Amino acid sequence: MRSYVFTYAMLATIFAAVSAAAQGTGTPPGAAPAAGSGTQPAAPAAPAAPAAAQPAGAPAAEAAPPAESEPPEAAPEARPEAPPAVSDAEARTAGASVDLATPLPLAVTPPISAPEAAKTYPSFKFYGHARLDMTYATQRMAHHQLGLWAQSPTATGVAGPEDKPELTIYPRWSRLGVDVLVAEPDEDVKITAKVEIDFVNGGSESREVPRMRHAYGQIEFGDLAILGGQTWDLFAPLIYGGMEQAIFWYGGNLGDRRPQLRATLSPSFGDARLVLAGALAQSGPVDMADVDGDSVNDGMASARPAMQGLAELQIKLGAGEDAKPLRVGASFHSGAKKIVVDGIDEEFPVLAGVAHLEVPVSIITLRAEGFLGENLDDLRGGVGQGIETTMGVDADGEAYIVDAKTIPAKGGFIQLQVDPIAWYSVQLGAGVDNPKGVNPGGRGLNQTVHFGNAFKPYEHLIIGAVYDYYHTTYVGEGWEDANSHRLTAYTMVPF
Numbered sequence: 001m002r003s004y005v006f007t008y009a010m011l012a013t014i015f016a017a018v019s020a021a022a023q024g025t026g027t028p029p030g031a032a033p034a035a036g037s038g039t040q041p042a043a044p045a046a047p048a049a050p051a052a053a054q055p056a057g058a059p060a061a062e063a064a065p066p067a068e069s070e071p072p073e074a075a076p077e078a079r080p081e082a083p084p085a086v087s088d089a090e091a092r093t094a095g096a097s098v099d100l101a102t103p104l105p106l107a108v109t110p111p112i113s114a115p116e117a118a119k120t121y122p123s124f125k126f127y128g129h130a131r132l133d134m135t136y137a138t139q140r141m142a143h144h145q146l147g148l149w150a151q152s153p154t155a156t157g158v159a160g161p162e163d164k165p166e167l168t169i170y171p172r173w174s175r176l177g178v179d180v181l182v183a184e185p186d187e188d189v190k191i192t193a194k195v196e197i198d199f200v201n202g203g204s205e206s207r208e209v210p211r212m213r214h215a216y217g218q219i220e221f222g223d224l225a226i227l228g229g230q231t232w233d234l235f236a237p238l239i240y241g242g243m244e245q246a247i248f249w250y251g252g253n254l255g256d257r258r259p260q261l262r263a264t265l266s267p268s269f270g271d272a273r274l275v276l277a278g279a280l281a282q283s284g285p286v287d288m289a290d291v292d293g294d295s296v297n298d299g300m301a302s303a304r305p306a307m308q309g310l311a312e313l314q315i316k317l318g319a320g321e322d323a324k325p326l327r328v329g330a331s332f333h334s335g336a337k338k339i340v341v342d343g344i345d346e347e348f349p350v351l352a353g354v355a356h357l358e359v360p361v362s363i364i365t366l367r368a369e370g371f372l373g374e375n376l377d378d379l380r381g382g383v384g385q386g387i388e389t390t391m392g393v394d395a396d397g398e399a400y401i402v403d404a405k406t407i408p409a410k411g412g413f414i415q416l417q418v419d420p421i422a423w424y425s426v427q428l429g430a431g432v433d434n435p436k437g438v439n440p441g442g443r444g445l446n447q448t449v450h451f452g453n454a455f456k457p458y459e460h461l462i463i464g465a466v467y468d469y470y471h472t473t474y475v476g477e478g479w480e481d482a483n484s485h486r487l488t489a490y491t492m493v494p495f
Contacts, residue, residue, distance in 0.1 A: 121183045128176040128196075129494040132169070133244065139484035140164045141470070142384070145172060145200065147246040149383055149446045150470040150482035172199040172208050173245045173490075188222040194231075200245075213257060227262040233379070234262060234279045234308040235331035236354045238369045240413040240431055243452035244466040244488040249380035251448035251470070252413035252431020254352060254371050256286045256380050260308070271316040273325070280305040283335040283350065287378040291387050291404065292341035298387075299337050299378060302347055306335030317360065324360040331356070333379060337387065342400040348387055349406065350375045363419050367429075370412030382409040382435040383443040383472070390439075409435040415450070427452040440476025447471040462492040 135145065142148040144166055153164070177196030184190050195215050199208035216229025236255035240248045247253055260281035266273055283306045284299015291298055299306075312329030335350040352373030359366045373379070377386035390403040415429030429450040438444055449469040456462050468486040 119184070121181065123181045125179045125181075126177070127179070127495065129174065129492050130171070131173045131175070131490060131492040132171050133173060133488055133490040134167075134169045135244070135486065135488045136165065136167045137484050137486045138163055138165050139470075139482055140166050141484060141486070142250075144168045145170055145246070146249070147468065147470065147486060148250050149443060150472040150484035152472070152474045152480050152482045154478060154480045155441075155474075168205070170205055170208075172201075174199060175213070177214070182217070188220075190220045191217070192220070193217045194229075223265055223267045225264045225266070227260070227264070230257055230259045231262075232257050233281070233333070234260070234277055234310050235333045235352065236356070236369060236371065236379075237310065237312070237327075237329075237331065238356050238358060238367050240367070240369070240415055240429055241427065241450045241452065241468075243427060243454050243464050244468070244490060246468065246488075248413065248431050248448050248450065250383045250433055251446050252411045252433055253369070254354060254376070254379050254381050258282050258285045262308075273314040273316075275310065275312040275314065275329070277310045279308040281308055281333075281335075282306065284337060284378055286380065287384075287386065289337060289377065289386060291337075291389060292339045292344075292401070294340065298339060298348075299335065299350075301338040301340070302336040303338070304336060306333060306350065308333050312356075324365070326360070327356070327358040329356055330354065333373075335378070337375065337378075339387070339401075339404055342402075344401060344404060346404070348375055348404070350378060350386070352376060352379055352381065365417045365419075366415075367417070368412070368414045370410075372410045374408040375406040376409050376435075381411065381433055382407050383433050383446045385409075385435055385438055385442060388437060388439055388442075405437070407435050407437055409433060413448075423456040425454045425456075438475050441479055442475045443472055444475040445471075445473035460493055460495065462494065464488070464490045464492070466490075 133145070137144070137147075139153070140151045142151060145168060151164075175196065175198045177194065180193040180195075182191040182193055193216065196213045197210045198213055199210055201209040201211035203209040212230065214229070214231050216227055216231050218225055218227040233255040236253070238253075240251075240253040249256070258281050260279045262277060262279035264275065264277040266275045282299065283302055283304070284297045289298045290296065294301075308331070310329060310331040312327055312331075314325035314327050316323055316325045318324070331354045333350065333352045336347050337350060338347045339345075350373075352371055354369060354371045356369040357367070371381065373381065375386040376382040377384050385407050388405050388407050389401050391399050392402040393399055411431065411433040413429055413431030415427060417425065417427045419425045427450060431448045431450075433446045435442075435444065447470070450466070451468075452464065452466040454462055454464045466488040468488070470482070470484045470486065472482045474481055
């Protein structure tokens, strides 16, 4: 503390001495005192009387002492405007006097903002979740994790009419993905990519095999986007269920993922957006049907891509960027399967027409979707049945296909989702898939009911409890209908 006081005193003494020297030197004629110096200007000196002529060598007359002047009244304190900073050299060049006793004001320099960090390409955003499910069903299902439909107690491999419950604990729904911003070569051009996997594939419950869900690249030109790779089908865009990941395929919900080349145009008109999209997609990658037994997928044997199209109107109902739009639209799928066997050389169409509606109102979201088509097993319809064959036996006792036909089907679902608070969500829905013309032993109807609850006590923890009911009707005498009550509890840690 003493050193600070001593230093301040020394500086004050030096400034006072320099100021006194400057006052003794005087101010050049006509020069104004430095503006904003913080000191009052000195009173002007009285004009000197004309000196009388002195004889040469005569001593000079003693100058009269300057008249004392009253100090000016102190001006009220005011914050003067800060003048532009000038250096001593500039002040001298301008002819202005510099009050060395008062430091020159510092120049007011705007703060230097940190330069915006340049984007680096590619940039990666990893995401996913670790998940464990425990599912109990009162009757055996077609798939003990996906559900799909309830097996008849008299079906092959399910002996006896009594109930056959099952329990499975599995982490297969755990998921890992990455979104990639590849490049932005122009202002309205963006190139992105996505890869996502889970483990709902082969292997055992302790040796799960990864499954590719999404793998695609996309380029956007303003309202136009072109996508190439594997992702969700373009048609039937809504999801029924989903909390326990069994999204009721073959129970009212069409659509899966498949390789495709897609183009989407989505211009905006105020609060509305029109989505028009078309895709060329692989036929037969989901059911992998090989009815003729030639070891070639019947969809690939058709030697042509499936076509998909969608037209959807989106209308923003609420304020804010997070407001969900009302969605209403129609979509279709048109593909084919080809069978060449036992005198049959025919292409069978795979057709589906879908209408959908999604209405978000406050904390409630209503979703509904209906479909009509034929040969839908590759699209997750017809309760897993697409082509019905009539078999015969030749003279040698060998079975052969006498006739084949597509199975028509219709169905859909309706679901209500309520999000009353940030940490709780509930779903209630029902669906139906109704194929026609199936042979005895086939599934003529599959009805589903869904009630799901999801709790989010923390940002990175979700706990769920789900109840699903399946009623599957079988065709023909001796085939008992099946009912299964399916309970699922799960934990999920998203990241």
